[in-house]
Amino acid sequence: MSSVIGIVSVALVASLFMSFTVGANSNSAPIAPAVGANALSTLRGALLVGLVAGLGAIAQGGSISETIGHGLVTGVTITPLAATATLLTAATLITIGNSRGYPIPSAFTVTGAAIGAGVALGGGFAVMTYAKILGFWFAIPVVEGVLAYGLAWLLLDETVSDTLSIPLLAAGVGYTLANVQLSFLPAPQSEQGSIAGVITRQFNVASIGLGEAGIVLVGVVLGLLTLTVVYWQLRRDVTTGINRLLVALALVVVFTSGGSQVGLATGPLEAVFESSLGLPSLYLLALGGLGILLGGWFRSPRLIQAVAREYASLGPKRSIAAFIPAFLVAQAAIALGYPISFNKVMISSIVGAGLVGGSSDSAGVSTTKTVYTVGAWVGSMVGGTVISFALYHTLAALPGLG
Template sequence: MSSLVGIVTVALVASLFMSFTVGANSNSAPIAPAVGANALSTLRGALLVGLVAALGAVAQGGSISETIGHGLVTGVTITPLAATATLLTAATLITIGNSRGYPIPSAFTVTGAAIGAGVALGGGFAVGTYAEILGFWFAIPVVEGVLAYGLAWLLLDETVPDTLSIPLLAGGVGYALANVQLSFLPAPHSEQGSIAGVLTRQLDLAATGIGEASTALVGGVIGLLTIVAVYWQLRRDVTTGINRMLVALALVVVFTSGGSQVGLATGPLESVFESSLGLPSLYLLALGGLGILLGGWFRSPRLIQAVAREYASLGPKRSIAAFIPAFLIAQAAIALGYPISFNKVMISSIVGAGLVGGSSSSDGVSAAKTGYTVGAWIASMVGGGAISFALYHALAALPGLG
């Protein structure tokens, strides 16, 4: 019994450390353009990163946590020892990489480590799930690049007034936000509901004969109200309106990043919380949210300042163009339960938006860098899997742990 308590404790500490790292690294980039545009101070940006990303972790982190904890191997239930091997492997590799200046993609490392520990436990490969996740990963740069390029071209086109393009884009984001699933909102036939769904039931619109279209109608009204609010602000002052849109969109992306990244730290412990501790997964997400909050507060200011300098040449409009595809892709990943590297999501959008008008953000994009990035994905997954597999067997061989 004491050995089990020790293993679970180590796994919890490793999970908290990983979520701290995620909060410091993966959630800081979206707020940097607002800091670079002097719309926010660095310290206020760091404060918002911690709070908003932690809220996103609790509100939207469940689906990806479920995939990491239950969907990557077949035929077994992840034990505390396997969870410990997964988290220790991923946390160690990421820490070593960061300390030596080699960025280790969290999503790929955790995914590989979870598969390695699960297979060592006697599980089988969930080949269908891997194919879906890999397909999504490889589609991200193409889809995001095209979307970001198109949006940047629209926003920078002088023949299209800002009072038209920016409110319309804001309305689309508002509609999407009204329909995302949130853990703290009830739904009649699922564990999570949406803002549009809750309002539909509160207003009893389904009984009016509109039927299933009622939720879409409410979402459309929310999107329309967003358009009006942003248009009104731009009519008063274009520069202030753009900066406020930039800040609001940055916070939406930070919220989404918390929901998409917390599962990397909490997923391996899903079975542990359910079986060994008898606690609902919401408590696990709260633990991950706490780590993200602390990471955002203590580590992100320096990262925000560094990234803000890189964003300076991008400008507010290109930053908006980069944020919207990142938000949509990350929300799609959350809905599907696919783990993603949020930094890679942001980079894909930044490159796409930066290509318009010859921005310096696109300088240095080469086949060599692309090959290095893909190589890092493969190496982190394969390496994480092999080390986690070996670590599980090493831990299991210790007296009292096997």
């Protein structure tokens, strides 16, 4: 019994270490365009990363945590020892990349490590799950790049007024935010609720004969409210309005990144919390949120600088073009329960927006840096699988642990 408690304790520490690493690594990327556009200082950006990503982890982290904990291997339940091997492997590889200035994709690393430990435990490969996740991963650079390029082209087109294009894009973000599922909002059948859903029920919008369309109507109203606020900000001062929107979008994306990344740290412990501790997963998400907060505060400035300055130098409009696709793709991943790398999401958007030329809004993409990073992505997943497999067998062979 004491050995089980010891292993669970080590697994909890490993999860905290992993969430700290995620906060320093993946959650720093979304704030980078705002820093690169000089709308935020690096240190203020790091402070906001910790606070907002930690909140997002608790509010939206459940679906991806479930996939990592139960969906990557078949026929076995992840044990505390396997969870420890997974988390130690992934966190170590990511920390090494972080210290060298290369943002290693947490999703690739954790997924590979979880598969390696699960197979070492005697589990089988969840082939259909891998196919869906890999398909989503392969689609990210294409979708992100095309969307970011198109939005950057629109925003940099001098024939289109900023007071038209920017508020319309902000309205789309507002509508999406109104409909995202949040753990702390009530909903029927104990499901997660959305802002639009809560308002619909609170004011009994369905009673006017709209039914489920009432939620859509409320979302549209909130989107139009966002459009109005942004429009009047731009009417007062275009530069100030753009910078304020840029910071607001940065915080929205950081919040989303917390929800999409915390599951990478907490997922391996889902089964442990259910079987060994008998605690609800919300406590596990809170632990991950704490680690993300601390990681964002203490370790993110280096990665913020790397993404903001070295991959592409973006002006404010290109940064807006980079944020919106990242937000939409990450929310789709959360809804589907697919683990993603937020570094990959942000870098794809940054590269797409940076490829639009012919403007005073500064640009430039480092091909060499991008190629090295892609190599690190592939290596981290393969290496995570092999190392985690070997580490599990090593730990299992130790007296009192096997």
